[in-house]
Structure formats: C-alpha cells, structure tokens
C-alpha cells in the first residue's frame with residue numbers, strides 16, 4: 012500500500028527559471044526501502060525536502076495517506092509522521108545529542124519521565140555512548156553528528172524516514188550497522204524508508220532504486236529482484 | 237503540550253547563548269538605567285512643580301492697603317471660603333487673653349497684670365502674662381494628628397522636604413502626634429502645649445478659664461471664657477519671645493467658631509486670618525470679583541505671589557522640561573537600539589529557527605521560545621538597571637538643582653513608574669522580536685535553512 016505519492020510534481024527554486032524536475036509521478040510504499048541515486052545537483056535533496064514537508068511543490072501534488080501535504084498541517088506532519096535526516100544534518104549545535112532528541116520527542120507530543128532513557132537507548136543503537144550523548148554537538152566528530160541526526164529522525168517513531176546521504180561520513184563497519192537499522196525499519200517495522208545516496212552499499216539494501224538525471228526519474232532493477 | 241517544551245528550551249538557551257545574552261543584557265541595562273534616572277528626575281520635578289502650583293501659584297493674599305484698615309470678619313472669611321474658585325481654605329481666628337489662674341510661659345514673676353485701657357497695648361501691657369486663644373480648623377488639626385500645625389502651616393508638615401526647607405522656622409518644631417483625644421463637639425474645647433500644661437499642672441479633662449481682651453469703641457471689655465482641655469500636644473521647648481503671647485506654646489487652641497463667636501456685635505479684638513487657595517491661578521480675577529461683591533472692602537488688595545512663585549518654581553520647571561527632553565530622546569534612542577538589537581539577535585538565530593521549524597515546532601511556539609529568552613534577559617537587566625538608575629538619579633538631580641540654584645529635592649521612583657518602564661522595555665523588545673520572527677517564519681523551513689547566511 013502506498014503511503015506517499017507524487018503526482019505530476021514540478022519544483023523550481025524561487026528566482027530560478029529552470030525547474031529541478033517537472034511532472035514527476037512516483038509512489039512509495041510502507042515496509043519498503045527506496046534508494047534515490049543520481050549525480051550531484053540532480054535534485055535528490057530537493058525531492059526529499061518535498062517528501063518531508065519542508066517545502067511545497069511548485070506544481071502537482073504530494074500526498075501522504077491520500078491527503079495533500081500542501082493542504083495539511085505540515086508542522087504536525089513533520090513532528091509526527093516524517094523523520095528527516097538532512098544532508099547538512101541541521102542539528103541544534105548549541106545543545107547536546109540528548110537534548111536534540113528529547114526536544115524532537117517532545118515537539119511530537121511525547122511525554123513523561125521515560126523520554127531521556129528512550130533517547131539514550133536510541134543513541135546507543137546508533138553507537139553513541141551516554142558520555143557523548145551529553146556533549147555539545149559541536150564537540151563531536153562528523154560521523155558522530157551524522158548518527159545523532161539519524162537517531163533524531165527516528166526519535167518520534169515516524170512512518171516515513173527520508174535520509175539524505177546518511178552514511179556519507181561513516182566508515183564501512185559503521186555504515187553496515189546503520190544500513191542494518193534502515194533495513195530493519197523497513198522490513199521489520201513496516202516503515203517507508205527513502206534514502207538519497209551515491210553509495211553502492213546503500214543501493215544494495217534497497218527494494219527499489221530510482222535514478223534521477225536532468226529531472227527525469229527512472230526505475231532501476233535491483234540485485235535482489 | 238509543546239508549550240512547555242518551547243519555554244523549557246528557551247530557558248536552557250539563556251545559559252547556552254551566554255555571550256549574546258550578555259550583550260543584549262548590557263544594552264538593555266544601559267538604556268533602562270538612563271531611562272530610570274531620567275524618569276525619576278522628571279517625575280520628581282513634575283511633582284514639585286504641581287505642588288508648588290497648588291501651594292504658591294494660587295495662594296491668595298488679602299492685604300490691607302491702609303494701616304488703619306479693619307481686618308476681615310469671621311463671617312466674611314467664611315463667606316469667601318464658599319467660593320467655587322477655591323481648592324482649599326485655611327481660616328483661623330485669634331485674640332489675646334489672660335487668666336487669673338493660669339501663668340503664661342515667660343511671664344515675669346512677681347509682677348501682676350497691669351491692664352491699660354488701650355487696645356494696641358493689651359498684650360504687651362499684660363507684663364507677659366498674656367496668652368493667645370487661637371481658633372483654627374480644629375477638625376483638620378485633629379484629623380491630621382500633627383502639631384505645631386496649629387494654623388495656616390498645618391499642611392506644611394505633611395508636605396515634601398522642599399516645603400519644610402523653604403520654611404526653616406518650622407523645621408525645628410515638633411512633629412509628634414497628639415496623644416489620644418476624646419473628640420467632642422469642639423465647642424469650648426481646647427488643646428494646649430505640654431510646656432504650658434506642665435507649667436500650670438493641667439491635664440486632659442481640666443476646665444480652664446481665661447479673660448479675652450475685646451474692645452468696644454476703644455474701651456477694653458474683658459470677657460470670661462471657660463474651656464475644657466481635650467488634648468495636650470508634646471511641644472518643643474520655647475524659644476525666647478519679646479512678648480509671651482507670641483510664643484506658640486502659649487497658644488490655647490480651640491475651634492474657629494469658639495474663638496470667633498466670643499466677639500459680639502460692635503466689638504473688635506478677634507483677628508481673623510484666612511488663606512485661600514485657588515483651583516488654578518487664572519481664577520484670581522473671578523475670585524476677586526466674587527469676594528468684592530460679598531463685601532470685601534476696597535482697602536484690601538487681592539493678589540497671588542506671582543514673583544515668589546516664579547522664583548521657586550522656575551528652576552524646577554526648567555529641570556522638568558530638560559528631563560522631559562532627555563527622556564524623549566532616550567526613549568527614541570531606546571526604541572531604535574532595542575528594536576535593532578532584538579532584530580539582529582533573531583536574525584543571527586535563523587538557523588536555530590529553521591531547525592526548530594523543520595522538527596515540526598509551530599511558528600507561535602518558536603516565537604514564544606525566543607520571547608521567553610529575551611524577556612527573561614530583559615527582566616534581569618531591568619531589575620539591575622532600576623537599581624543603578626535609582627542610585628544615579630539622586631546625585632544627578634542634586635547636581636542639576638544646584639546648577640539651577642534651587643534647593644535639594646528627594647528623588648525617588650514609584651513602583652508605578654518602574655512598571656511603566658518595564659512595560660516599555662518588554663513591549664519594545666517583544667514587538668521587534670515578534671516582527672523579526674514572523675519575517676523569518678513566514679517561509680517554509682527549507683528556505684529558512686538555505687538562506688541562513
């Protein structure tokens with residue numbers, strides 16, 4: 012069953028005459044992992060921003076559960092339904108990992124005394140120790156920051172995970188661990204996972220692969236199929 | 237639900253963004269300090285000007301033009317006091333008296349009263365055995381519970397230091413409250429000074445008898461009056477007076493009518509003093525017209541002390557307008573600086589705002605969080621600025637008043653003024669903050685994050 016759909020979607024940045032992509036129609040299902048591949052500047056991040064409700068399409072319709080994102084309360088959508096891992100991470104750099112994650116939980120409406128423990132558990136899952144969890148973001152390595160961004164995207168248990176180059180800064184072993192998490196999220200927890208990537212290792216776990224070139228999306232056969 | 241998390245996040249941020257908040261705080265502090273100093277000076281001088289206007293600007297003097305002129309009568313004094321033009325009236329009546337049973341303070345021992353049949357010398361020729369029976373606004377004296385308030389100066393005791401300093405003669409006086417009274421009808425009741433009471437072994441409840449000196453076509457007619465002592469006020473020790481009836485401690489204070497009514501038709505001897513305060517100085521002509529029609533003799537001039545008023549009020553009025561100009565300038569500057577700082581502080585936080593929006597925080601919550609942070613910093617700096625401004629305002633005011641040749645004034649700031657300043661500071665910072673937050677949050681989160689530089 013498709014959770015997320017794009018129908019004839021076009022997007023052009025404000026002030027730019029050329030559209031990044033036009034008339035794109037795609038659909039994403041729950042319980043599946045998707046990889047979006049393409050050259051730098053092809054529009055991968057732009058697509059994820061539209062899916063994550065962080066920006067609205069210039070034309071066409073992006074819908075979640077049948078409802079158009081343009082018409083819905085996107086605060087709520089971002090806070091509860093979608094989890095985004097930004098290419099630029101976008102963590103609150105003045106705060107600690109723990110604070111970033113707890114804040115995300117609280118914005119989504121989660122309550123209670125257990126949030127901190129839950130956040131620490133999640134951080135442990137991506138390999139961040141409690142000591143590092145209470146350190147300021149700026150005092151952590153790029154790879155550590157990336158994993159914290161992943162943990163934050165998962166903090167509020169969203170149905171949709173949109174990850175933009177989530178393993179770019181990671182070594183091979185860590186990348187495997189993280190990819191395993193994404194795989195489990197799709198296959199064991201029934202989430203819809205969409206990953207923009209250049210990495211072959213990422214495309215290897217995907218159920219479906221899409222490439223984008225000059226604004227055109229094409230389905231590519233996977234090794235699994 | 238997210239209300240508290242936005243606020244909590246803001247409070248955590250106060251300490252995290254130390255340098256920015258310190259800068260914001262210092263600016264707020266400086267503006268508030270200057271504003272408080274300016275405002276307290278403005279308020280103090282404004283209060284004084286108002287008070288002086290009420291006191292001097294409109295105090296009417298009825299001055300006899302000829303030496304032989306008869307004083308105004310009690311009936312006239314009361315009739316004049318009923319004018320619509322007046323804010324207040326102080327009336328007192330007095331006459332010289334003596335007693336066969338009471339001694340006056342300063343009375344020469346061994347000499348018996350030697351009364352001469354000449355009205356001018358009645359008091360002086362009693363060989364200092366004379367007292368003065370004074371009829372004031374007894375109710376007022378009792379109500380205010382203060383002495384030597386006795387007469388026209390009753391109000392001065394409750395006025396500012398300035399008024400007290402302006403009348404040095406009263407400074408050394410006694411300001412103690414009158415001991416408890418059995419307040420009766422006032423008719424034939426009196427209060428006496430503690431010094432007088434001690435000399436004559438008087439106590440509350442005692443009856444005293446005095447001879448009032450009145451005249452009928454130039455002939456002395458002594459009238460005996462009985463009074464009940466209803467109170468004894470604690471007086472300061474007497475200074476030396478040329479005549480004992482001039483000593484305020486020798487005054488037996490009774491109700492206005494008790495004294496005024498001693499004088500019968502065709503008699504003289506009761507002096508009536510009346511001080512009228514107009515509601516505003518412009519009413520002088522109207523008041524004069526009214527009291528002339530009520531029978532004030534053309535032998536009296538009706539004037540206010542315009543020159544004296546100018547002399548006293550002028551410098552303070554200058555200070556008042558200078559401080560107002562200062563205040564307005566500061567206010568404009570404060571508005572500009574606070575707005576600018578608030579705007580810059582928020583622009584600088586575009587990234588943070590973008591991230592919070594991307595995490596799904598509502599616009600209002602983002603604004604609230606930033607507001608709480610700014611408001612908390614502003615509040616702390618407001619308190620500090622108030623303190624510093626309060627400490628500064630006295631020396632500033634002293635310097636300014638000294639420069640303008642005026643007497644020192646006690647400068648302070650009322651809680652209401654403090655609140656006004658606080659409201660101004662918070663409102664300014666808030667408006668600027670909300671405007672810049674909404675400028676930023678009107679865009680989609682991704683746009684905010686991309687354009688953060």
Ligand SMILES: Nc1ncnc2c1ncn2[C@@H]1O[C@H](COP(=O)(O)OP(=O)(O)OP(=O)(O)O)[C@@H](O)[C@H]1O
Pocket residue numbers: 024025027031049050051052053054055056057058098686
């Ligand atoms: N804010 C912007 N304003 C105008 N053009 C933009 C803006 N952001 C991106 N672009 C352009 O839009 C196109 C798509 O950018 P996008 O970031 O989606 O690419 P990408 O596929 O994610 O690239 P990469 O692999 O390098 O991350 C690029 O040509 C880029 O120059």
Ligand SMILES: [Mg+2]
Pocket residue numbers: 055056057098175
């Ligand atoms: Mg990208």
